[in-house]
Amino acid sequence: xxxxxxxxxxxxxxxxxxxxxxxxxxxxxxxxxxxxxxxxxxxxxxxxxxxxxxxxxxxxxxxxxxxxxxxxxxxxxxxxxxxxxxxxxxxxxxxxxxxxxxxxxxxxxxxxxxxxxxxxxxxxxxxxxxxxxxxxxxxxxxxxxxxxxxxxxxxxxxxxxxxxxxxxxxxxxxxxxxxxxxxxxxxxxxxxxxxxxxxxxxxxxxxxxxxxxxxxxxxxxxxxxx
Amino acid sequence: xxxxxxxxxxxxxxxxxxxxxxxxxxxxxxxxxxxxxxxxxxxxxxxxxxxxxxxxxxxxxxxxxxxxxxxxxxxxxxxxxxxxxxxxxxxxxxxxxxxxxxxxxxxxxxxxxxxxxxxxxxxxxxxxxxxxxxxxxxxxxxxxxxxxxxxxxxxxxxxxxxxxxxxxxxxxxxxxxxxxxxxxxxxxxxxxxxxxxxxxxxxxxxxxxxxxxxxxxxxxxxxxxx
DNA sequence: GGATGTGAACGACTTCACAGCG
DNA sequence: CGCTGTGAAGTCGTTCACATCC
Numbered sequence: 001x002x003x004x005x006x007x008x009x010x011x012x013x014x015x016x017x018x019x020x021x022x023x024x025x026x027x028x029x030x031x032x033x034x035x036x037x038x039x040x041x042x043x044x045x046x047x048x049x050x051x052x053x054x055x056x057x058x059x060x061x062x063x064x065x066x067x068x069x070x071x072x073x074x075x076x077x078x079x080x081x082x083x084x085x086x087x088x089x090x091x092x093x094x095x096x097x098x099x100x101x102x103x104x105x106x107x108x109x110x111x112x113x114x115x116x117x118x119x120x121x122x123x124x125x126x127x128x129x130x131x132x133x134x135x136x137x138x139x140x141x142x143x144x145x146x147x148x149x150x151x152x153x154x155x156x157x158x159x160x161x162x163x164x165x166x167x168x169x170x171x172x173x174x175x176x177x178x179x180x181x182x183x184x185x186x187x188x189x190x191x192x193x194x195x196x197x198x199x200x201x202x203x204x205x206x207x208x209x210x211x212x213x214x215x216x217x218x219x220x221x222x223x224x225x226x
Numbered sequence: 227x228x229x230x231x232x233x234x235x236x237x238x239x240x241x242x243x244x245x246x247x248x249x250x251x252x253x254x255x256x257x258x259x260x261x262x263x264x265x266x267x268x269x270x271x272x273x274x275x276x277x278x279x280x281x282x283x284x285x286x287x288x289x290x291x292x293x294x295x296x297x298x299x300x301x302x303x304x305x306x307x308x309x310x311x312x313x314x315x316x317x318x319x320x321x322x323x324x325x326x327x328x329x330x331x332x333x334x335x336x337x338x339x340x341x342x343x344x345x346x347x348x349x350x351x352x353x354x355x356x357x358x359x360x361x362x363x364x365x366x367x368x369x370x371x372x373x374x375x376x377x378x379x380x381x382x383x384x385x386x387x388x389x390x391x392x393x394x395x396x397x398x399x400x401x402x403x404x405x406x407x408x409x410x411x412x413x414x415x416x417x418x419x420x421x422x423x424x425x426x427x428x429x430x431x432x433x434x435x436x437x438x439x440x441x442x443x444x445x446x447x448x449x450x451x452x
Numbered sequence: 453g454g455a456t457g458t459g460a461a462c463g464a465c466t467t468c469a470c471a472g473c474g
Numbered sequence: 475c476g477c478t479g480t481g482a483a484g485t486c487g488t489t490c491a492c493a494t495c496c
Contacts, residue, residue: 020464022464022465023441024464024465024466025465026441026444027437027441029440029444030434030436030437030440030441031421031437033440034419034436034437035421048476048477048478049477049478050477055421056421057421059466059467059468060477061466061467061468061469061480062465062466062467064477064478064479064480065465065466065467065479065480067478067479068478068479068480072478072479074477074478074479075473075474075477075478076472076473076474076476076477076478076479077473077474077475077476077477077478078474078476078477078478079476079477079478080478092444093440093443093444093447094443094444094446094447094448095440095443099443101439107338107341108334108335108337108338108341109334109335109338111334111338112333112334112335112337112338113435115333115334116435116436118419118435118436119435119436119439121436122436122439122440124439124443162446163439163442163443163446165439186446186449186450187442187443187445187446187449188442189438189439189442193260193344195257195261195281195282195283201449203442203445203446203449204442204445205438205439205441205442205445207433207435207438208256208257209339209342209344209345209433210256210260210342210344210345210348211253211256211257211260212415212431212433213327213345213348213350213389213391213415213431214252214255214256214259214319214321214348215249215252215253215256215431216389216413216414216415216429216430216431217319217320217321217325217350217389217413218252218255218318218319218320219413219429219430219431220320220388220389220412220413220429221319221320222320223412223413223427223429224412246486248486248487250487250488251487274454274455274456275455275456276455285488285489285490286455287458287488287489287490287491288487288488288489290455290456290457290458291457291458291487291488291489293456293457294456294457294458298456298457300455300456300457301455301456301495301496302454302455302456302457302494302495302496303453303454303455303456303495303496304454304455304456304496305454305455305456306456
């Protein structure tokens with residue numbers, strides 16, 4: 001609707017060199033990072049694109065293309081220095097520093113996330129909890145006090161949280177998300193099965209568990225047929 | 227590696243008409259389905275591609291292309307009948323029947339999934355629980371007994387579970403997955419942060435929470451810069 | 453008029469294939 | 475020789491634009 005008409009979308013000259021960093025590639029960066037971290041501890045100080053590809057189920061060319069976005073840190077005939085590669089990945093992913101995280105909705109999912117060691121390991125620190133249930137407010141979960149929704153603005157500001165995990169019921173999600181945005185949160189990881197409407201400057205990643213399970217059912221169903 | 231060389235991968239004739247159903251499209255099917263179900267209850271008996279697109283943040287052309295995979299069930303000048311569209315989506319997703327699901331690893335994440343109403347609503351029924359912790363074995367969670375890992379073969383067979391949710395710690399994941407496969411499971415939804423190696427005939431969907439949070443950090447980081 | 457269905461254009465991502473260099 | 479880095483080719487998915495039909 002209301003897009004451009006005919007010739008329109010011409011870009012600079014030819015196709016140049018610089019391709020943009022694709023979203024899919026960013027997901028693989030996390031994969032590389034997690035896979036490399038044990039290597040560093042085990043003293044594997046060099047890794048080839050072939051090895052990474054095989055162990056992660058990718059092609060070697062793709063691994064090299066991805067890593068090329070981090071700069072020229074490989075050595076021809078040898079491979080990539082594990083240490084440098086990890087550092088470059090962390091920098092590129094924006095996790096070469098600590099991120100403070102708020103959690104809205106303290107149910108089982110939130111508790112699972114609170115105990116998940118992977119977050120802390122990658123520099124994510126959960127600093128604030130919120131729940132609408134009066135029975136939860138004031139209680140402590142994993143050492144953190146649960147706050148009422150009307151404390152969002154104050155507590156988010158104090159805690160320095162920039163990211164939020166949204167684990168409230170579907171019908172409350174949009175309202176709570178709006179509150180988080182008003183409180184100054186910059187990005188939301190949404191677990192509620194609804195499509196959130198947020199201002200453009202707020203980043204959003206959605207994880208929908210029912211959709212994943214449906215995808216699995218589809219694949220199995222398909223496997224059974226042709 | 228060890229791929230084909232030159233001419234290789236030729237496909238039937240030209241490019242014909244039939245395009246394959248993309249993975250991304252399947253994910254959107256779930257989205258459409260969830261969005262449409264309330265409409266049916268509210269008596270909205272027709273819906274246009276434009277409306278769906280706007281409410282889900284897509285383009286109308288994409289919605290039409292997706293729905294075209296389900297057959298020609300729209301009426302020009304009118305839209306799609308909600309009821310038919312829902313039925314076609316469920317059939318295509320393979321959820322026009324019940325799926326029995328086993329859960330391996332009864333931690334907080336599993337408990338969250340057990341309570342998640344969206345699963346049951348879409349025809350997924352959790353029928354068996356497993357955990358390696360002796361303190362859990364024999365206890366009941368949400369009405370289901372927790373079984374020891376060595377009962378996998380017997381219980382999976384009895385319960386008729388075809389899908390499994392894998393919510394065990396990373397270092398146990400591959401071993402438990404192998405056990406699930408040996409027990410006759412046909413698809414695994416993996417929450418452990420490892421890349422599983424499975425036989426080709428077993429379907430796999432992976433949900434990695436740390437990766438999602440890292441994506442969010444990347445987006446926020448990027449938004450802050452250029 | 454209004455909305456579907458769809459070839460064609462477009463753009464994004466992946467793989468190929470090889471030059472370049474340690 | 476082995477492995478990286480990268481244009482070029484290929485594949486896949488999305489958007490455009492319009493014929494078509496109620």
